[in-house]
Amino acid sequence: MSKRIFYPLFLLLIPLVGMTITDKVNWSPFDFIIMGSLLIFLSIGINFVNNRLKNLKNRVLYIGILVLIFMLVWVELAVGVFGTPFAGS
Numbered sequence: 001m002s003k004r005i006f007y008p009l010f011l012l013l014i015p016l017v018g019m020t021i022t023d024k025v026n027w028s029p030f031d032f033i034i035m036g037s038l039l040i041f042l043s044i045g046i047n048f049v050n051n052r053l054k055n056l057k058n059r060v061l062y063i064g065i066l067v068l069i070f071m072l073v074w075v076e077l078a079v080g081v082f083g084t085p086f087a088g089s
Contacts, residue, residue, distance in 0.1 A: 005047055008039040034077065042070045 012032055018025035045066045053059045080087025 002047070005040065005043045008043045009036055011039060012036055035074075038070060038073060042066060 012035060015025055015027050015032075015035075019027060046063055049059055049062045049066070053062065075081050076084060076087055
């Protein structure tokens with residue numbers, strides 16, 4: 001497994017810096033763990049698709065599906081759009 005899978009974790013610096021600047025960003029350590037695991041799973045999935053598929057059209061399709069699933073889970077955890085029991089609201 002390459003180190004580039006962990007590069008998306010640098011995106012977690014954005015809420016960390018936001019927490020130090022303003023009181024409007026309020027993440028718990030659990031929030032960082034959940035978002036970090038979502039980012040890791042997304043990057044592993046993208047890396048898997050890039051290594052397995054040679055056709056660019058299929059690659060774009062599957063990566064788009066992975067990103068869409070990631071966004072839906074993220075939105076559900078943040079604001080509870082679908083009203084599932086594990087929603088954030």
